Amino acid sequence: MTRISVNVDGTTYEDDVEPRLLLAHYLRDRLGLTGTPIGCDTSNCGACTVDLDGATVKSCSVLAVQTDGCAVTTIQGLAQDGEWTALQRAFHEQHGLQCGYCTPGMIMAARDLLRENPHPGPDEVRQALEGNLCRCTGYQNIVRAVLAASGHQDPEAASASGHQVGEEVSA
Amino acid sequence: MTDQAVAPEVGRRRLRKEDARLITGQTNWTDNIQVAGLLHLAILRSPMAHARITRVDVSPALERPGVLAAFSGADLTEGLGSLPCAWPVTEDIVLPDHPPIAVDEVRYAGDPVAVVVARDRYAAADALEAIEVDYDPLPPVLDLETALAPDAPLVHSDKGTNRCYTWPLATGESFEAVRDRAEVVLKRRYHQQRLIPNAMEPRAVVVTPLAASGEYTVYSATQIPHILRVMLAVVTGVPEHKLRVIAPDVGGGFGSKLQVYGEEALALAVARKLGRPVKWTESRSEGALATHHGRGMIQDVELAATREGRLLGLKVGLLADMGAYLMLVTPGIPILGAFMYPAIYKMDAYEFHCTGVFTTRTPTDAYRGAGRPEATFAIERIMDELAAELGLDPVELRRRNWIRHEEFPYTTIAGLTYDSGNYEAATDKALALFGYDDLRAEQRERNRRGDPVRLGIGVSTYTEMCGLAPSRVLRDLRYAAGGWEAASIRMLPTGKVEVVTGTSPHGQGHETCWSQIAADVLGVPFEDVEVVHGDTRAAPQGMDTYGSRSLAVGGEAVHRAARTVVEKARKVAAHLLEASERDLEFTGGVFSVKGSPEARRTIQEIAFEAFTNHDLPDGVEPTINAEHVVDPENFSYPHGTHLCAVEVDTETGRTRIRSYVCVDDVGRTVNPMIVEGQVHGGLAQGIAQALYEEAVYDDDGNLVTGTLADYLVPSAADLPDFVTDRTETPASSNALGVKGVGEAGTIASTPAVVNAVVDALRPLGVHDVRMPCTPERVWRAVKEASA
Numbered sequence: 001m002t003r004i005s006v007n008v009d010g011t012t013y014e015d016d017v018e019p020r021l022l023l024a025h026y027l028r029d030r031l032g033l034t035g036t037p038i039g040c041d042t043s044n045c046g047a048c049t050v051d052l053d054g055a056t057v058k059s060c061s062v063l064a065v066q067t068d069g070c071a072v073t074t075i076q077g078l079a080q081d082g083e084w085t086a087l088q089r090a091f092h093e094q095h096g097l098q099c100g101y102c103t104p105g106m107i108m109a110a111r112d113l114l115r116e117n118p119h120p121g122p123d124e125v126r127q128a129l130e131g132n133l134c135r136c137t138g139y140q141n142i143v144r145a146v147l148a149a150s151g152h153q154d155p156e157a158a159s160a161s162g163h164q165v166g167e168e169v170s171a
Numbered sequence: 172m173t174d175q176a177v178a179p180e181v182g183r184r185r186l187r188k189e190d191a192r193l194i195t196g197q198t199n200w201t202d203n204i205q206v207a208g209l210l211h212l213a214i215l216r217s218p219m220a221h222a223r224i225t226r227v228d229v230s231p232a233l234e235r236p237g238v239l240a241a242f243s244g245a246d247l248t249e250g251l252g253s254l255p256c257a258w259p260v261t262e263d264i265v266l267p268d269h270p271p272i273a274v275d276e277v278r279y280a281g282d283p284v285a286v287v288v289a290r291d292r293y294a295a296a297d298a299l300e301a302i303e304v305d306y307d308p309l310p311p312v313l314d315l316e317t318a319l320a321p322d323a324p325l326v327h328s329d330k331g332t333n334r335c336y337t338w339p340l341a342t343g344e345s346f347e348a349v350r351d352r353a354e355v356v357l358k359r360r361y362h363q364q365r366l367i368p369n370a371m372e373p374r375a376v377v378v379t380p381l382a383a384s385g386e387y388t389v390y391s392a393t394q395i396p397h398i399l400r401v402m403l404a405v406v407t408g409v410p411e412h413k414l415r416v417i418a419p420d421v422g423g424g425f426g427s428k429l430q431v432y433g434e435e436a437l438a439l440a441v442a443r444k445l446g447r448p449v450k451w452t453e454s455r456s457e458g459a460l461a462t463h464h465g466r467g468m469i470q471d472v473e474l475a476a477t478r479e480g481r482l483l484g485l486k487v488g489l490l491a492d493m494g495a496y497l498m499l500v501t502p503g504i505p506i507l508g509a510f511m512y513p514a515i516y517k518m519d520a521y522e523f524h525c526t527g528v529f530t531t532r533t534p535t536d537a538y539r540g541a542g543r544p545e546a547t548f549a550i551e552r553i554m555d556e557l558a559a560e561l562g563l564d565p566v567e568l569r570r571r572n573w574i575r576h577e578e579f580p581y582t583t584i585a586g587l588t589y590d591s592g593n594y595e596a597a598t599d600k601a602l603a604l605f606g607y608d609d610l611r612a613e614q615r616e617r618n619r620r621g622d623p624v625r626l627g628i629g630v631s632t633y634t635e636m637c638g639l640a641p642s643r644v645l646r647d648l649r650y651a652a653g654g655w656e657a658a659s660i661r662m663l664p665t666g667k668v669e670v671v672t673g674t675s676p677h678g679q680g681h682e683t684c685w686s687q688i689a690a691d692v693l694g695v696p697f698e699d700v701e702v703v704h705g706d707t708r709a710a711p712q713g714m715d716t717y718g719s720r721s722l723a724v725g726g727e728a729v730h731r732a733a734r735t736v737v738e739k740a741r742k743v744a745a746h747l748l749e750a751s752e753r754d755l756e757f758t759g760g761v762f763s764v765k766g767s768p769e770a771r772r773t774i775q776e777i778a779f780e781a782f783t784n785h786d787l788p789d790g791v792e793p794t795i796n797a798e799h800v801v802d803p804e805n806f807s808y809p810h811g812t813h814l815c816a817v818e819v820d821t822e823t824g825r826t827r828i829r830s831y832v833c834v835d836d837v838g839r840t841v842n843p844m845i846v847e848g849q850v851h852g853g854l855a856q857g858i859a860q861a862l863y864e865e866a867v868y869d870d871d872g873n874l875v876t877g878t879l880a881d882y883l884v885p886s887a888a889d890l891p892d893f894v895t896d897r898t899e900t901p902a903s904s905n906a907l908g909v910k911g912v913g914e915a916g917t918i919a920s921t922p923a924v925v926n927a928v929v930d931a932l933r934p935l936g937v938h939d940v941r942m943p944c945t946p947e948r949v950w951r952a953v954k955e956a957s958a
Contacts, residue, residue: 018293029291034203035196037422039371040455044879047371075196084194092190095848099678100193101371101422107194126887133879135371135423136678138851138916139887160892 004068008033009077017064023057024048026064027074035076037101039133046132049105050074056112058105058131075104078111087111087149094155096145098136105132110146119150122159180687180697181907184844187683188702192420199419201375201392202452209377210239212438212451213295215285215302216460217277220313220872221326221531222306224275224284231301232287237294240445241287241302244274251440252406254496255431257398257651258503260527264336267327267529269496271406271433271440277306278326278495279533280873281460283433288441288449311531311872315469315490318528326495326529335493335527336502340509343584346475346522349484353475355560359553363468363545364942365492365866367459367876368538369884370677372422374462375452376435378442386413387442391435393418394428395715396675398652400707402431402499407439418705421677425856426537427462428677429717430499434461459877464866465538467492468505470549472512475520480561480568484520485584487512487549493527494534501536502527503650507636508542510585514550515594515634515810516572521584531872539856540914541718543635544921551631551922552929552939559933565926566598566607569632580903587636589808590903592836594632597898601812601834604894610816610830618934623822626829627931629815631923637911638723638807638904656720657712658728659798660689660736664782666775668695670732671703673713674725679913680845681721685729687841688907692733693774694760712800719809719911722841727905728801735797740777743795746788747772747780807902807910811835813919819931824950826862826928828891833919835895838902838910846912850895853916859885860917861924863943883943932956 001016008031017026027033027050036059039047043061050059051073078085087107090096097103106129113120113128120128125146126139134142140159147155192198229241254269272283285302289295310324317323318333326333350356377390387409393399396416404411421428434451442449453461471488491505505525513521558565574581576593583589607628614626639645642653657673670689674681686700693700703709716725737757744762745752748770755762763771772780777795780786784793813833819826833850840846863883867876876882901908921942928944929937936956940948 020293025292028203029205032205033196034200035198037198037200037372038202039373040879042455042878042880045371045455045884075194079195088194091194092186095187095844097190097193098680098848098852099371099421099423100189100198101200103193104196122892129887131886133371133884133886135369135425135856135884136852137848138853138855138893139890140851140893141848143887143892160894 024059090149094145220311226305232298235298256497368427370423463536508546511546625931627927629927634810637719655802656724662778674721805904824946839908857920
């Protein structure tokens with residue numbers, strides 16, 4: 001067992017954990033923060049994406065012990081006083097989710113994109129979300145949601161303009 | 172259609188009620204459930220496709236820390252029956268025993284062999300490694316054709332054959348006769364590769380026993396809580412009234428959660444043995460092995476036509492991979508497709524023959540479209556081949572053969588009566604949106620100059636049978652259940668409304684759509700309606716959600732129950748207003764007397780009156796609730812036209828979708844936003860079958876695409892932006908006029924994409940590319956054609 005101190009969504013937790021415990025399981029099973037779901041065991045799906053000290057990570061590929069002294073933000077830490085973030089509102093308004101299982105990870109990944117690139121084009125959004133799989137939406141409305149949250153007045157037109165599948169996007 | 176026409180909810184782009192909890196992480200997935208004393212179940216699975224089990228020793232697992240129990244298959248046999256197959260499609264079908272856990276023999280890689288129960292999931296997973304199992308390998312059965320040879324090794328040796336069933340259908344003239352008089356006869360073989368559903372939420376089940384009463388609550392990530400309850404009672408012997416099944420938030424299903432799984436029975440059996448709550452959650456790689464697969468068919472298709480392109484007859488021979496066992500509806504999936512091969516076309520003869528084949532692979536069952544995508548693929552691919560053979564434009568060939576708008580209702584050669592549709596309107600709209608003529612011109616130009624990147628245009632026109640209902644038709648198909656759906660409306664004393672539905676959504680937005688339907692009929696605000704679903708105690712009757720049936724059957728039940736509530740309320744209103752029912756108007760939730768609008772009562776006031784029972788008319792019982800069970804007379808038949816333009820690099824084999832346009836007719840639309848979203852998701856799946864996804868086994872029967880690192884689920888970067896539009900011809904099989912939309916995109920898109928790929932390469936001599944059309948397959952097809 002190893003002692004860790006980690007701040008999750010604004011609350012600091014002191015815990016003894018097995019060194020092999022994954023962050024995803026620590027959040028879900030130990031802290032009861034089940035807003036972060038697990039979708040795969042190969043870190044391909046992105047459902048469990050969280051923010052770790054300002055970087056997005058897939059919490060199924062991070063050990064809880066690695067978060068000692070860190071700050072973690074999950075989907076449950078985004079809304080403040082019941083007020084949704086612009087991204088959360090955009091996912092709702094653009095119908096960017098159906099079953100919603102991938103949604104926490106999508107929102108966390110999109111949040112990271114908008115931090116780095118506040119006004120992405122549709123291809124940049126698609127490339128940025130490549131590590132997050134969705135089986136319901138075909139991604140179109142997810143892309144629109146991210147464009148809407150970034151201030152595009154007409155996300156539908158923006159997402160349709162000039163997008164070419166598989167086109168390389170220069171960083 | 173409804174009783175009032177004020178600010179209609181139906182047809183409105185309503186944002187979803189469901190979203191609030193999903194967007195904020197306040198969800199209730201099965202794996203989230205924690206109860207005191209919860210134990211974790213882990214399952215040891217066969218590493219071989221086929222083997223005799225000669226020894227299982229679970230005792231070393233018991234020595235591991237945190238382990239409470241471990242059981243072999245033999246330990247669990249008592250009190251655990253065979254898993255059900257509810258669709259024995261023929262009288263002489265071979266129905267093998269299907270134990271939830273293997274006892275003597277394993278028949279696919281992933282077959283459960285032993286289980287461990289521990290205090291946490293890590294301890295349970297660890298302990299699996301300590302279990303000792305000896306296997307005596309048997310030959311795998313992997314190829315559908317050689318499996319039928321007389322000397323083939325057998326999947327179920329006690330059955331003496333790998334042939335599960337043969338199911339023939341022949342209608343109209345004899346196919347031989349029309350073939351003789353045909354001017355063109357084409358014969359093609361198409362492969363429907365196996366697909367792994369990969370719903371984003373892995374399957375999970377939690378069973379909590381109540382020792383004192385012998386009751387069990389089963390939480391499961393399932394599409395079918397009601398059917399699961401019946402079947403679990405049969406499999407485990409726990410009386411049905413002691414079982415409560417809850418489907419909490421369910422993260423996608425696509426048919427893969429339309430199932431009664433061994434893990435559900437095992438969790439219940441173990442919870443019963445130990446008297447403790449038990450949870451099992453699959454990992455993604457476990458899900459790839461043990462959650463049923465889709466498709467898996469070889470289709471031999473023969474089409475006879477005249478030189479002018481008039482279809483004369485169609486013959487389909489099908490080999491369908493059942494996998495190792497028959498799951499809930501495994502044998503029925505190809506039969507659903509049997510009725511759809513003639514699609515929207517008129518012809519004189521149709522012959523269909525299906526053989527179900529056992530193999531030592533994961534069982535197959537319903538997956539997004541279930542039989543209908545496969546059928547549509549075959550007819551739409553061979554129609555393109557016929558167009559090429561005749562030198563006709565593929566759209567023109569379809570025009571010459573489809574059922575014209577004025578001919579509805581039309582009974583097809585397969586015996587289905589299509590009630591409504593307008594193929595011309597959908598096609599013309601799609602062609603215009605797509606810019607068909609311009610793209611054809613560009614294609615000719617690229618071909619002329621020998622551009623290494625070819626442009627291909629693919630069309631697919633389709634219909635499907637949705638609203639799986641008519642119970643008498645299902646009986647004729649030997650399906651062991653009905654197809655009705657139930658709903659009840661409870662007007663609460665304060666005027667709020669509870670809609671209880673028998674459908675069980677997993678992303679489709681029933682809470683929103685059912686609220687829209689009820690709000691319209693009752694004249695109450697959308698926000699005043701709450702939808703209750705997915706719990707056999709709170710919503711006791713239902714047939715659940717699959718096959719795009721929920722709206723056309725379940726939504727219709729809500730609609731009718733709401734209308735009955737209004738009629739009951741009308742009686743009370745007439746009494747209170749001292750008027751005759753005939754003189755009452757009902758608009759916007761208000762009953763008023765014709766000619767004296769000041770004499771009025773709202774339906775909410777009447778709900779309160781009906782609750783107090785202070786002044787109800789004679790013969791009217793307190794409360795104004797209503798319940799309806801609906802069993803429509805016919806299926807519904809959505810249809811549409813999909814167009815895809817691809818650019819295929821003949822030097823690398825890489826396919827890029829340049830544009831995708833579809834116009835779907837799903838009847839009357841309750842919520843256009845949700846319809847569009849469902850089409851998008853369906854397109855993603857259908858395109859993925861065309862270009863990306865395939866379950867691949869090696870020669871020993873090991874699944875080599877067992878994780879998301881090996882199995883290509885497309886990401887946002889792999890898919891295009893779609894252009895979707897609609898035409899609207901109302902269905903006649905329900906009063907709402909709705910048809911269903913969940914599978915439309917999947918059904919139509921696969922042939923549209925493959926037709927486009929082949930169209931791009933046809934000038935190079937390529938006539939087919941096997942799915943998925945990966946760069947390697949395309950590149951090889953080009954090389955072979957030019958060799």
